[in-house]
Amino acid sequence: MYSAFNFTMKSYGPTRARSGRLVTPHGEISTPAFILCGTKGSVKGVAPIQLREERTQIILANTYHLFSHPGSDYIKERGGLHKFMGWNLPLFTDSGGFQIFSLGHGSVADEIKGRRSGSSTLLSITEEGAIFRSYWDGSRQLLTPEKSIAVQRDLGADLIVSFDECTPFHLDKKHTELSMERSHRWEKRSLEEFRYGNDGTQAIYGIVQGGIYEDLRKRSAEFVSGHQFFATAIGGTLGSTKTQMLEVVEMALNGLDVSRPIHLLGIGGISDIFNGVIRGIDTFDCVHPTRIARHGGALVKATHRDCQNREHINLKRAQYKDDDDPIEMDCRCSTCRSFSRAYLHYLLRANELLAPLAITIHNIHFMNKLMEEIRAAMEIGKLDDVRARWC
Amino acid sequence: MYSAFNFTMKSYGPTRARSGRLVTPHGEISTPAFILCGTKGSVKGVAPIQLREERTQIILANTYHLFSHPGSDYIKERGGLHKFMGWNLPLFTDSGGFQIFSLGHGSVADEIKGRRSGSSTLLSITEEGAIFRSYWDGSRQLLTPEKSIAVQRDLGADLIVSFDECTPFHLDKKHTELSMERSHRWEKRSLEEFRYGNDGTQAIYGIVQGGIYEDLRKRSAEFVSGHQFFATAIGGTLGSTKTQMLEVVEMALNGLDVSRPIHLLGIGGISDIFNGVIRGIDTFDCVHPTRIARHGGALVKATHRDCQNREHINLKRAQYKDDDDPIEMDCRCSTCRSFSRAYLHYLLRANELLAPLAITIHNIHFMNKLMEEIRAAMEIGKLDDVRARWC
Numbered sequence: 001m002y003s004a005f006n007f008t009m010k011s012y013g014p015t016r017a018r019s020g021r022l023v024t025p026h027g028e029i030s031t032p033a034f035i036l037c038g039t040k041g042s043v044k045g046v047a048p049i050q051l052r053e054e055r056t057q058i059i060l061a062n063t064y065h066l067f068s069h070p071g072s073d074y075i076k077e078r079g080g081l082h083k084f085m086g087w088n089l090p091l092f093t094d095s096g097g098f099q100i101f102s103l104g105h106g107s108v109a110d111e112i113k114g115r116r117s118g119s120s121t122l123l124s125i126t127e128e129g130a131i132f133r134s135y136w137d138g139s140r141q142l143l144t145p146e147k148s149i150a151v152q153r154d155l156g157a158d159l160i161v162s163f164d165e166c167t168p169f170h171l172d173k174k175h176t177e178l179s180m181e182r183s184h185r186w187e188k189r190s191l192e193e194f195r196y197g198n199d200g201t202q203a204i205y206g207i208v209q210g211g212i213y214e215d216l217r218k219r220s221a222e223f224v225s226g227h228q229f230f231a232t233a234i235g236g237t238l239g240s241t242k243t244q245m246l247e248v249v250e251m252a253l254n255g256l257d258v259s260r261p262i263h264l265l266g267i268g269g270i271s272d273i274f275n276g277v278i279r280g281i282d283t284f285d286c287v288h289p290t291r292i293a294r295h296g297g298a299l300v301k302a303t304h305r306d307c308q309n310r311e312h313i314n315l316k317r318a319q320y321k322d323d324d325d326p327i328e329m330d331c332r333c334s335t336c337r338s339f340s341r342a343y344l345h346y347l348l349r350a351n352e353l354l355a356p357l358a359i360t361i362h363n364i365h366f367m368n369k370l371m372e373e374i375r376a377a378m379e380i381g382k383l384d385d386v387r388a389r390w391c
Numbered sequence: 392m393y394s395a396f397n398f399t400m401k402s403y404g405p406t407r408a409r410s411g412r413l414v415t416p417h418g419e420i421s422t423p424a425f426i427l428c429g430t431k432g433s434v435k436g437v438a439p440i441q442l443r444e445e446r447t448q449i450i451l452a453n454t455y456h457l458f459s460h461p462g463s464d465y466i467k468e469r470g471g472l473h474k475f476m477g478w479n480l481p482l483f484t485d486s487g488g489f490q491i492f493s494l495g496h497g498s499v500a501d502e503i504k505g506r507r508s509g510s511s512t513l514l515s516i517t518e519e520g521a522i523f524r525s526y527w528d529g530s531r532q533l534l535t536p537e538k539s540i541a542v543q544r545d546l547g548a549d550l551i552v553s554f555d556e557c558t559p560f561h562l563d564k565k566h567t568e569l570s571m572e573r574s575h576r577w578e579k580r581s582l583e584e585f586r587y588g589n590d591g592t593q594a595i596y597g598i599v600q601g602g603i604y605e606d607l608r609k610r611s612a613e614f615v616s617g618h619q620f621f622a623t624a625i626g627g628t629l630g631s632t633k634t635q636m637l638e639v640v641e642m643a644l645n646g647l648d649v650s651r652p653i654h655l656l657g658i659g660g661i662s663d664i665f666n667g668v669i670r671g672i673d674t675f676d677c678v679h680p681t682r683i684a685r686h687g688g689a690l691v692k693a694t695h696r697d698c699q700n701r702e703h704i705n706l707k708r709a710q711y712k713d714d715d716d717p718i719e720m721d722c723r724c725s726t727c728r729s730f731s732r733a734y735l736h737y738l739l740r741a742n743e744l745l746a747p748l749a750i751t752i753h754n755i756h757f758m759n760k761l762m763e764e765i766r767a768a769m770e771i772g773k774l775d776d777v778r779a780r781w782c
Contacts, residue, residue, distance in 0.1 A: 041737075045436075045744035047752075049725055070737050078715060078733055086729035324469060334440055338477035342469055346432075346461050353436035357748065 001195070002230045005158075005203040007261045009282070012378050016253075016280035019378050022261050024090045024158035025201050026082065029057045031261065032277050032374055034268065034367045035092055035285035040065045041075075041085045044290060045357040046364065048087045054333055054365040055372070058090040058159075060285050063151055064099035067143070069136035072154035080156030092285070093157040095148045095190070095207075098235070098265070100130050101166040125165070127182070145189035149204075153197050161205045161233055162190035169212070169237040176211035180236075183209045184223050191227055203230035205263060208252045212239045217251035225257035232256060233263040234281075246275055253280060270299070270311045270370065271391040277374055278383070289367050293359040296348045298327045299366040301390050311391065315359065320345040333365030392586070393621045396549075396594040398652045400673070403769050407644075407671035410769050413652050415481045415549035416592050417473065418448075422652065423668050423765055425659065425758045426451045426483055426676035432466075432476045435681060436748040437755065439478045445724055445756040446763070449481040449550075451676045454542055455490035458534070460527035463545035471547030483676070484548040486539045486581070486598075489626070489656070491521050492557040516556070518573070536580035540595075544588050552624055553581035555598045560628040567602035571627075574600045575614050582618055594621035596654060599643045603630050608642035616648035623647060624654040625672075637666055644671060661690070661702045661761065662782040668765055669774070680758050684751040687739045689718045690758070692781050702782065706750065711736040724756030 009020030009031070020031040036043055036051070038059045043051060051059065061081060066072060078084040082091055103121045121133040129144030143151075148163035164183040167176055187206055194204045206229035210216030224232050234252045238245040249264065256262070261282045267273070268286025276284060289299060296316040304327075306313050313320070313327075326336035327344070335344075335358040347355035370390055377386040400411030400422070411422040427434055427442070429450045434442060442450065452472060457463060469475040473482055494512045512524040520535030534542075539554035555574040558567055578597055585595045597620035601607030615623050625643045629636040640655065647653070652673045658664070659677025667675060680690060687707040695718075697704050704711070704718075717727035718735070726735075726749040738746035761781055768777040 040741050040743055042743045042745045045748060047725065047745065047749060048729060069741060077713075078731070084731070084734055084737075086734070322468075334438065338439060340469070340475070343475055343477070346475075350431050350460060352431055352433045353744075353747070354433045354438065356744070357436060358438060 001198065001228060002200075002203045004200050005230055007231070007259075009259075012381065012383075015278035015383075016258075017278045017378055017383060018280055018282070019375050020261065020282055022090075022282070024203070026088060026090045026158050027057075029090055029283070030371075030375055031282040032273070032371055033057055033283050034273070034289075034371050035060045035263075035283055036364060036367065037062075037285060037287045037290060038085070038087075039287070040069075041081060043360075043364070044294065045360055048085065050334075050361060051087070051364065052089070054361060055368040056089070056364060057368070058092060058283075059087060060092040060094065061085075061155065061157065062099060063093050063096035063148060063155065064143075065135075066093075066155060067096055067151050068134045068141070072151040076154035076156070080154075082156060090159065091157040092159040093152045093155050093161065094265075095161040095163040096143055096151070097130075097148070097164050098166045100132050100143060101125075103132060103135075127185075129163075129186075130165075145186040146193040149190050149193040150197070153202065156201070158202060159205065159231070160194070160202050162187040162207055162229070164207045164209060164235060167209070167211060167236055169240060171211065173211070173213050173216070176213060177216055180209040180211070180216055180220055183207065184220070187224070188227065191229065205229055205231045205233045207233045207235040207265075208256065209236040210252070211237055212244060212248055214251045214254075217248065218255045221252055221255040225255065225260075229260070231261035231263065233265050235265045238267075242272070242275075245272070246279070249276065249279055249281070268367070273370070274374070274383075274387045274391060289363040290360050293363045294356040296344075296355070296359065297363075298344075298359050299363045300328055301330075302388070304328055312363075315341060315344045315355075316348045317345075327359075327362050328366075331362065331365065331369070333362045335359065335362040335365075392589065392619060393591075393594045395591050396621055398622070398650075400650075403772065403774075406669035406774075407649075408669045408769055408774060409671055409673070410766050411652070411673055413481075413673070415594070417479060417481045417549050420448045420481055420674075421763075421766055422673040423664070423762055424448055424674050425664065425680075425762050426654075426674055427755060427758065428453075428676060428678045428681060429476070429478075430678070431456045431460075432472060434751075434755070435685065436751055439476065441725075441752060442478070442755065443480070445752060446759040447480070447755060448759070449483060449674075450478060451483040451485065452476075452546065452548065453490060454484050454487035454539060454546065455534075457484075457546060458487055458542050459525045459532070463542040467545035467547070471545075473547060481550065482548040483550040484543050484546050484552065485656075486552040486554040487534055487542070488521075488539070488555050489557045491523050491534060492516075494523060494526075518576075520554075520577075521556075536577040537584040540581050540584040541588070544593065547592070549593060550596065550622070551585070551593050552596045553578040553598055553620070555600060555626060558600070558602060558627055560603070560631060562602060564602075564604050564607070567604060568607055571600040571602070571607055571611055574598065575611070578615070578620075579618065582620065596620060596622045596624045598624045598626040598656075599647065600627040601643070602628055603635060603639055605642045605645075608639065609646045612643055612646040616646065616651075620651070622652035622654065624656050626656050629658070633663070633666075636663070637670070640667065640670055640672070659758070664761065665765070665774075665778045665782060680754040681751050684754045685747040687735075687746070687750065688754075689735075689750050690754045691719055692721075693779070695719055703754075706732060706735045706746075707739045708736075718750075718753050719757075722753065722756065722760070724753045726750065726753040726756075
């Protein structure tokens with residue numbers, strides 16, 4: 001069923017941390033790995049050649065966005081997303097569910113990400129699927145498990161995800177359970193649709209739901225493990241605090257088939273990644289590193305920070321005006337080899353296009369290098385040392 | 392006086408076309424060459440490493456912008472503009488005059504460039520210099536010939552330009568003559584200030600003024616040739632039509648010391664470049680190639696055009712939606728090696744940051760390749776063939 005795919009891994013005590021090799025038709029991914037977000041089929045401002053130069057192994061594109069515009073049939077006609085966007089390494093697409101449901105409830109994404117906003121374009125949810133208004137042209141669209149998989153098949157990513165219902169944090173246990181059960185039915189339909197059209201070029205993730213409830217997470221983990229998904233993603237709300245997030249991740253891992261790759265959806269903080277890695281997470285994705293870059297935020301290791309609560313420095317701040325050092329002296333990204341903090345500060349103030357791009361490049365390199373060091377440290381049992389250096 | 396500088400050239404009949412080598416402390420420029428604009432100390436969205444990859448020899452930064460923000464003293468403290476912006480090849484700065492006077496008259500730039508606009512921040516012009524309001528912070532600023540040269544010295548470009556008064560096209564002959572005479576006085580003051588602070592790392596251009604009047608252009612050419620400028624720039628209005636532009640360029644060349652490098656300010660159309668080259672112009676600069684890129688305009692050779700009157704295609708147009716070819720099949724830029732017209736069209740429609748950058752990269756490569764082919768064609772007497780291919 002997944003002949004072109006393969007996952008081998010090696011565990012290290014005393015934690016559940018593990019390193020692995022995830023083989024796909026477009027190449028291998030060394031894990032733990034961070035998956036960069038190329039939401040609309042482009043990592044904002046960065047060409048694939050630059051992604052590769054900064055050692056990127058894999059990127060993610062969003063089914064919801066590409067389904068709305070330019071359409072997956074259009075991308076299929078162009079030869080698939082790899083070809084369309086000029087990226088020939090591994091590619092991951094999500095199911096579209098997260099975006100649609102966060103549009104609707106106006107709270108899922110906000111809660112999970114700690115943001116507040118409001119636009120609502122989810123029209124209705126039925127057993128069939130979700131009806132929503134397209135952000136692109138206002139048209140009425142239906143996304144079902146079958147449709148999500150068909151769209152992801154047209155896009156042609158190596159790794160795809162089952163369609164689930166993403167429930168908000170504030171839902172009580174009864175409703176979370178009902179939603180989880182619907183997600184399981186949708187995931188089964190996703191898997192059936194996947195098997196129906198499977199030509200061996202894609203592999204599918206099941207998603208563990210169940211909110212913040214231990215027994216539900218366990219049931220969901222067992223459901224996913226009991227079906228022939230290639231890999232597992234931990235989805236849904238992860239609670240309202242970092243501590244709760246770790247508890248929920250642990251609940252989700254309980255009862256899970258850990259011989260499969262495990263992805264933690266939407267998490268990309270540096271300390272969160274260490275916390276995930278020692279619990280056995282293989283891959284992470286998040287828009288955070290590239291999004292903060294566009295607003296002047298450059299990720300830095302512990303000793304380079306100007307504030308204990310933040311894993312990045314804000315280069316717009318006046319304190320960087322006369323700072324002739326690169327973002328990080330020990331960074332080999334093309335930005336740190338070329339530009340000072342002072343120049344980046346100036347570019348940000350002058351509203352020059354190069355600023356967000358140069359900082360994005362640094363943050364990409366930073367995330368890739370972080371994961372490289374994590375992998376190397378595991379081999380020699382020095383994960384704690386690396387952790388101390390990075391956060 | 393210009394020991395680190397050198398210009399050697401070779402002429403070809405029957406036209407005045409010539410190829411040359413302009414040696415500067417930061418490297419050699421093969422001429423004819425196009426000088427890309429990095430207005431505020433950055434070619435918008437493009438890192439120096441990418442400029443080099445696309446075979447860029449030299450870039451220009453604007454004294455007016457950098458003087459207003461972040462200030463030339465600030466850039467000097469940072470080690471000069473080369474170091475500040477991470478560009479270690481030849482660098483050119485203008486005098487600031489063109490921007491200031493076009494602000495004031497509200498018409499110089501518009502006329503020369505064929506645009507219409509209106510903001511006026513030039514406060515007064517005296518024999519001393521020009522007083523204007525900074526676009527950056529609204530402060531009152533005085534720019535004199537001495538100040539312009541001092542600012543350009545702080546910036547540290549290899550090639551710098553005398554401060555002149557840039558007169559609008561509609562000025563009558565008497566006023567054009569008075570303005571030209573003031574420019575000559577200012578150029579002499581510029582040269583004196585230059586010699587006073589000269590440490591051998593910079594070379595200065597004189598500017599030929601005189602509007603559209605043959606005898607004035609000749610007088611101005613003789614003035615410039617009679618003073619120890621390293622090179623000559625043709626400035627001021629070049630008339631209102633392409634035909635008149637060529638006439639004015641020829642007038643300016645009449646009486647000029649053609650053993651010096653000759654720069655044509657603010658011209659960057661493909662056919663204009665050929666017309667300039669066969670008249671003996673060595674270097675050109677213009678924001679056009681990079682500016683149109685940010686609006687979806689990709690420069691193309693004659694056979695790739697969709698409209699006789701334009702030297703570029705507009706990738707936003709619906710006709711490119713299903714076009715799976717690169718911008719140009721025979722282009723080796725990193726954009727044409729990676730992306731189709733369809734993908735660029737999509738990125739433009741989706742307002743993705745990568746679109747302007749990818750097209751800018753193409754246009755930069757295009758201009759550099761154009762000049763390479765012009766230089767190669769001269770050697771074998773095939774300039775007409777190359778011209779037919781490119782325009």
